[in-house]
Amino acid sequence: MPRILVSGADGQLGQSLKAIQDTYTPIYEIIFLSQADLDITTSSNIQSVFEKYKPDFFFNFAAYTQVDLAEENKEEAFLINSQACAYLGQNCAAFNTHLVHISTDYVYPGKGPVPYREEQAGSTLNQYGASKLSGEQAIQQSKAVYTIIRTSWLYSVFGSNFVKTMYTLGLERDELNVVDDQFGSPTWTRDLIHAIFNLIQHKATGVYNFSNEGVCSWYDFAQKIMEYKGITCQIKPVSTAVFPRPAKRPPFSVMDKAKYKSATGADIPKWDKALLKMLSNLE
Numbered sequence: 100m101p102r103i104l105v106s107g108a109d110g111q112l113g114q115s116l117k118a119i120q121d122t123y124t125p126i127y128e129i130i131f132l133s134q135a136d137l138d139i140t141t142s143s144n145i146q147s148v149f150e151k152y153k154p155d156f157f158f159n160f161a162a163y164t165q166v167d168l169a170e171e172n173k174e175e176a177f178l179i180n181s182q183a184c185a186y187l188g189q190n191c192a193a194f195n196t197h198l199v200h201i202s203t204d205y206v207y208p209g210k211g212p213v214p215y216r217e218e219q220a221g222s223t224l225n226q227y228g229a230s231k232l233s234g235e236q237a238i239q240q241s242k243a244v245y246t247i248i249r250t251s252w253l254y255s256v257f258g259s260n261f262v263k264t265m266y267t268l269g270l271e272r273d274e275l276n277v278v279d280d281q282f283g284s285p286t287w288t289r290d291l292i293h294a295i296f297n298l299i300q301h302k303a304t305g306v307y308n309f310s311n312e313g314v315c316s317w318y319d320f321a322q323k324i325m326e327y328k329g330i331t332c333q334i335k336p337v338s339t340a341v342f343p344r345p346a347k348r349p350p351f352s353v354m355d356k357a358k359y360k361s362a363t364g365a366d367i368p369k370w371d372k373a374l375l376k377m378l379s380n381l382e
């Protein structure tokens with residue numbers, strides 16, 4: 100049975116895989132490593148773990164994900180999102196392990212108006228995006244077999260994310276201002292997990308975009324959350340200028356998923372249908 104090691108297992112994506120692992124454990128052995136089990140910023144730690152487990156696949160779900168803080172903590176962001184990827188690439192090459200790495204829509208210029216194809220990455224808008232792009236390049240320069248999956252607007256019942264925040268605030272407040280001039284595609288972590296397995300089962304290597312299908316603004320997204328949860332809180336559209344933040348956000352980060360669809364033959368669930376399913380599990 101192929102063995103999968105998962106780093107960053109206590110993060111949103113790691114917990115999402117844990118929750119549905121039974122779908123895949125008849126075919127794969129899955130070992131979850133939290134940051135305490137494996138800090139990916141030390142090459143010797145990675146080597147010890149590879150020697151111990153000799154994995155067939157390594158799912159790198161560990162990352163520095165605090166977009167605004169990355170502007171001031173650039174070194175830490177690059178250490179985790181880039182340098183550690185170089186270490187993972189080296190070890191995956193040495194141990195003949197297939198590296199599956201999660202990246203982001205923030206590697207694209209983010210101006211639109213046409214959905215980005217995989218080869219259009221570059222000229223990132225903030226340090227987080229730059230660190231993730233640099234991590235991808237480190238993996239591509241290693242001799243490892245790799246699958247890099249770029250995703251966007253992740254949410255789940257785990258960790259903190261836009262859906263959980265809106266739900267909590269919506270119950271507390273009568274109205275909320277939400278930006279209506281940034282467009283993207285939300286991604287339910289559960290659909291991303293299935294996409295990862297679809298790709299590896301089709302032996303798809305290289306770089307792939309994946310999100311749920313369809314496009315919305317944060318305002319549209321918040322409105323759907325309120326509608327599906329029957330919350331009466333009024334969502335008011337505002338421009339990005341009303342919420343100045345340290346890191347610039349892309350006005351348009353929609354990704355073209357034709358490459359994923361052609362590699363796997365799989366249909367991608369629409370973002371609002373996925374949201375409805377996720378919300379049925381959110382108390």
Ligand SMILES: NC(=O)c1ccc[n+]([C@@H]2O[C@H](COP(=O)([O-])OP(=O)(O)OC[C@H]3O[C@@H](n4cnc5c(N)ncnc54)[C@H](OP(=O)(O)O)[C@@H]3O)[C@@H](O)[C@H]2O)c1
Pocket residue numbers: 106107108109110111112113133134137138139140159160161162163164179201202203204231250251252253254258
């Ligand atoms: N969230 C989004 O909207 C979004 C959008 C696009 C792409 N992505 C990408 O999707 C992936 C998963 O994101 P997520 O939302 O699951 O992130 P997350 O919830 O922040 O989880 C990241 C995990 O990485 C761990 N970690 C941090 N530094 C580490 C280190 N040095 N060694 C080992 N583990 C370390 C963290 O541990 P601690 O909890 O102990 O800090 C955390 O458990 C990331 O690659 C992210 O860049 C996310």
